[in-house]
Amino acid sequence: MKLNVTAQDVARLARVSQSAVSRTFTPGASVSEETRNKVMLAAQTLGYRPNALARSLITRRSRIIALVMSYLENQFYPLVIEKLSQKLQKQGYHVLMFISDLDEADAVLTEILQYQVDGIVMASTTLSTALAKTCADAGVPVVLFNRVPDTSALARHSTSSVTSNNYLGGRMVAELLLERGYRRLAFLAGLENSSTNQERERGFNDVLEEAGLAPYRREVGHYSFSGAQEATRKLFCSGPYPDAVFVANDHMAIAAMDVLRLELGLRVPEDVGVVGFDDVPQAAWGSYRLTTVVQSVEDMVSATVDLLHEQMQGEVNSRNVIVPCRIVERDSVRLHPSPDTAKSHQ
Amino acid sequence: MKLNVTAQDVARLARVSQSAVSRTFTPGASVSEETRNKVMLAAQTLGYRPNALARSLITRRSRIIALVMSYLENQFYPLVIEKLSQKLQKQGYHVLMFISDLDEADAVLTEILQYQVDGIVMASTTLSTALAKTCADAGVPVVLFNRVPDTSALARHSTSSVTSNNYLGGRMVAELLLERGYRRLAFLAGLENSSTNQERERGFNDVLEEAGLAPYRREVGHYSFSGAQEATRKLFCSGPYPDAVFVANDHMAIAAMDVLRLELGLRVPEDVGVVGFDDVPQAAWGSYRLTTVVQSVEDMVSATVDLLHEQMQGEVNSRNVIVPCRIVERDSVRLHPSPDTAKSHQ
DNA sequence: CTGAAAGCGCTTACAG
DNA sequence: CTGAAAGCGCTTACAG
Numbered sequence: 001m002k003l004n005v006t007a008q009d010v011a012r013l014a015r016v017s018q019s020a021v022s023r024t025f026t027p028g029a030s031v032s033e034e035t036r037n038k039v040m041l042a043a044q045t046l047g048y049r050p051n052a053l054a055r056s057l058i059t060r061r062s063r064i065i066a067l068v069m070s071y072l073e074n075q076f077y078p079l080v081i082e083k084l085s086q087k088l089q090k091q092g093y094h095v096l097m098f099i100s101d102l103d104e105a106d107a108v109l110t111e112i113l114q115y116q117v118d119g120i121v122m123a124s125t126t127l128s129t130a131l132a133k134t135c136a137d138a139g140v141p142v143v144l145f146n147r148v149p150d151t152s153a154l155a156r157h158s159t160s161s162v163t164s165n166n167y168l169g170g171r172m173v174a175e176l177l178l179e180r181g182y183r184r185l186a187f188l189a190g191l192e193n194s195s196t197n198q199e200r201e202r203g204f205n206d207v208l209e210e211a212g213l214a215p216y217r218r219e220v221g222h223y224s225f226s227g228a229q230e231a232t233r234k235l236f237c238s239g240p241y242p243d244a245v246f247v248a249n250d251h252m253a254i255a256a257m258d259v260l261r262l263e264l265g266l267r268v269p270e271d272v273g274v275v276g277f278d279d280v281p282q283a284a285w286g287s288y289r290l291t292t293v294v295q296s297v298e299d300m301v302s303a304t305v306d307l308l309h310e311q312m313q314g315e316v317n318s319r320n321v322i323v324p325c326r327i328v329e330r331d332s333v334r335l336h337p338s339p340d341t342a343k344s345h346q
Numbered sequence: 347m348k349l350n351v352t353a354q355d356v357a358r359l360a361r362v363s364q365s366a367v368s369r370t371f372t373p374g375a376s377v378s379e380e381t382r383n384k385v386m387l388a389a390q391t392l393g394y395r396p397n398a399l400a401r402s403l404i405t406r407r408s409r410i411i412a413l414v415m416s417y418l419e420n421q422f423y424p425l426v427i428e429k430l431s432q433k434l435q436k437q438g439y440h441v442l443m444f445i446s447d448l449d450e451a452d453a454v455l456t457e458i459l460q461y462q463v464d465g466i467v468m469a470s471t472t473l474s475t476a477l478a479k480t481c482a483d484a485g486v487p488v489v490l491f492n493r494v495p496d497t498s499a500l501a502r503h504s505t506s507s508v509t510s511n512n513y514l515g516g517r518m519v520a521e522l523l524l525e526r527g528y529r530r531l532a533f534l535a536g537l538e539n540s541s542t543n544q545e546r547e548r549g550f551n552d553v554l555e556e557a558g559l560a561p562y563r564r565e566v567g568h569y570s571f572s573g574a575q576e577a578t579r580k581l582f583c584s585g586p587y588p589d590a591v592f593v594a595n596d597h598m599a600i601a602a603m604d605v606l607r608l609e610l611g612l613r614v615p616e617d618v619g620v621v622g623f624d625d626v627p628q629a630a631w632g633s634y635r636l637t638t639v640v641q642s643v644e645d646m647v648s649a650t651v652d653l654l655h656e657q658m659q660g661e662v663n664s665r666n667v668i669v670p671c672r673i674v675e676r677d678s679v680r681l682h683p684s685p686d687t688a689k690s691h692q
Numbered sequence: 693c694t695g696a697a698a699g700c701g702c703t704t705a706c707a708g
Numbered sequence: 709c710t711g712a713a714a715g716c717g718c719t720t721a722c723a724g
Contacts, residue, residue, distance in 0.1 A: 352702085
């Protein structure tokens, strides 16, 4: 079988012009039924498939979307890859993966731009918004996923974003914990400079403040498993212990629960309540049954795709879409206030 | 800023030919220091980046590798995406993601081929080997990841693969379990027709047979979490219970452990020993501490990339690389034979 | 509806 | 080392 079958080859066999071949493979182009049939037959026998690269070169649309991520340890992100990729595939787009740490960011950016991608989804907490701006300047739509552009005014105008309502989520967590009688509320932070982390913490703190309270303790887990273990140990290194901890995401919350129960011998939720954020599949696993704030990956992905389309169609205005979130109650927060129980086991 | 800066634009500004521009961006091409400097300066001021699509069209190398997967629920696969993507990026290649169920396989294939990818990594258990053959026929290198080509002789010659030593892994599990005094050994299968599952089971069964034993019970979990829960319930629906179960992968083993302990009130490893396969990060989590067979993602990815390069350089012979694996002992298998303990708690 | 022709942005012999 | 030119495989006005 000949390796690179071109439209020219098909045209020759079908005894039509190369244009005719191109037209039968271009949805909406005008070809007679007869020509189309001749072409299809020839294409079939030769095993012809249009060269997407050549097409992209001339149409100036690659139908490729770059997806930039920094790490997949947190199961939330694989979910995003899966849903985004599937959704985009259905619309004839494809996802080019870029895994990037902060230090390689510039190289990655150049590569992305070279591939003439139609859009970029940045789901990496560590990449600076300045990079997003560079892309936007190059005329490539950018949507920030699960983070918000930083306060630099320049960036704001050129970049869209989708996040869940992190602030409200943080508030809901504090409200729940307070209602259930927890009083010494700690916060286990993710990355200090991540907008997601900041919003969640701000919502949490605001409710505490409104109740005349303050965060009891605070440590940083850097969104990593081992970081969260370490932070949990610090949070509970001396009494009186916090009686509840809001962890900035599920991935870290699970690490925290293991330390609490297995290393420190504390009971969840009796001795200490734990709440996470994301609702990754593991949060529902029997050994954790984590009460957490649900971020709908589907909704966030839908919004992302919509935003991408808007920008690709030349919308000038960028938008920051905020997807609603809600708490799912499992077993890591007690159902009724019973502060005595909590105290009697420390 | 002008959006599409071309080599022509740079040439004009630098007062050199377009060829000169191309050469300074082609590693190894002969350009004088002086010309290169003029070009670089002009490129810098215009913000020029070579168009990878145009380059690919003429060099016939896209430097894109397609990665086909079916689902990312099992954390093993996100790890593969991460490592493979990073490794390939370092070599100037990029990963185009394809998430595909069995029924969309043909469509996916066509799209892959249209993008003129330089190679394909198939890490989907569900895609038939026939598809791999089609790609190989089209002259595109294919390497099967974590699976082996089926017995069709045609496929064998055109497709490489990398797996860990699943057969030996299965044997090691049976040997460990027997040595620790477990006698009623059950197998919780993944997908019946997956080569990975078959090999693991065959190794396991062979050792039992050599010891004059047979698998005590067997159920199928389809590599899914809920499937594994269901299968575990069936395995333990009537006494005498199995005293150990080898689960075809960690993802299912974790589901099984939760059912065993939380639903059935059995202790692991005292009442029942559990062994998995893969060593995903979750297997090491405190609540599971799963004893399992380690498949090195790094090693498998390295082998995959090597195989890809071989085939891209026109190697005619395909190879099936088998990466060694080993057992990591944690706490889901007891350390010493003590069959009495196991019996007294059923 | 159809074909000839121009052109997308590059690389690479070829001749100097 | 350098430039003019051909060509990668397509799409799309343009004229018929």
